[in-house]
Amino acid sequence: MSSDRQAATHPRSLPSAGRSSLPRAVRIITVAVLAAGLFLAVPGYGDSTRTVDIEIRNGKVVGKKSARVVRGDTVILRWSSDQRLELHLHGYDVRTTVSPGTPAEMKIRTRATGRFPVEIHGQDESGGHSHGHRTIFHLDVYPE
Numbered sequence: 001m002s003s004d005r006q007a008a009t010h011p012r013s014l015p016s017a018g019r020s021s022l023p024r025a026v027r028i029i030t031v032a033v034l035a036a037g038l039f040l041a042v043p044g045y046g047d048s049t050r051t052v053d054i055e056i057r058n059g060k061v062v063g064k065k066s067a068r069v070v071r072g073d074t075v076i077l078r079w080s081s082d083q084r085l086e087l088h089l090h091g092y093d094v095r096t097t098v099s100p101g102t103p104a105e106m107k108i109r110t111r112a113t114g115r116f117p118v119e120i121h122g123q124d125e126s127g128g129h130s131h132g133h134r135t136i137f138h139l140d141v142y143p144e
Contacts, residue, residue: 049074054137056081056098059120066138071113075139077106089139091116110141 050073055062069075079087079098088095089106091114098104106118118137 049076051076051078053078053080056083056085056136058082059085059134059136061136065136066140068140068142069110071110071141071143073110075108075110077108077118077137077139079104079106086121087118088121088133089116089118095121110139113141113143115140 048070050067050069052067052075054077056079067075067077077089079096080103081098082100084097084099086095086097087104087106089108091112092108094106094108096104096106116139117135118139119133119135121133
C-alpha cells in the first residue's frame with residue numbers, strides 16, 4: 001500500500017462528524033465553563049440566605065406575623081420564647097421545640113411556593129395543654 005493511500009484512509013486524516021475543529025484547549029475551557037454554570041445560582045432563584053428572628057411571648061408572636069422570601073432561598077427561622085413550645089412549619093414538615101433561654105431554628109431551602117403556616121402544637125389559647133394546633137406565623141414563598 002502506498003503512503004498516499006495510507007494517509008487517506010488513516011482515521012486521523014478523515015473528517016469526523018463527532019470531532020470538533022476547535023483546538024483542544026478551547027473545548028476544555030468551554031466544557032469547564034458550562035459545568036461551572038450548573039452549580040451557580042440562577043439570578044432571581046434562591047441566591048440568598050435570609051434569617052428571620054421571631055419572638056413569642058405568652059404564646060403569640062411579637063411584631064410581624066409573616067416573612068416573605070423567594071423560592072430557592074435558604075431561610076432560617078430563629079425562634080425565641082418565654083415558654084416551652086412545639087412548633088411545626090406545615091408544607092415543609094419541619095418541627096422544632098423552643099424553650100425559654102434556648103432559641104431554636106428551622107432551616108429550610110424553599111422549593112415550594114405558597115403560604116405556609118407555623119403552628120404551635122399542643123397548647124390552647126391560655127397556654128395550657130391541648131391536642132389542637134394554633135397558627136402563629138406564616139412563611140410566604142414567592143416564585144420571584
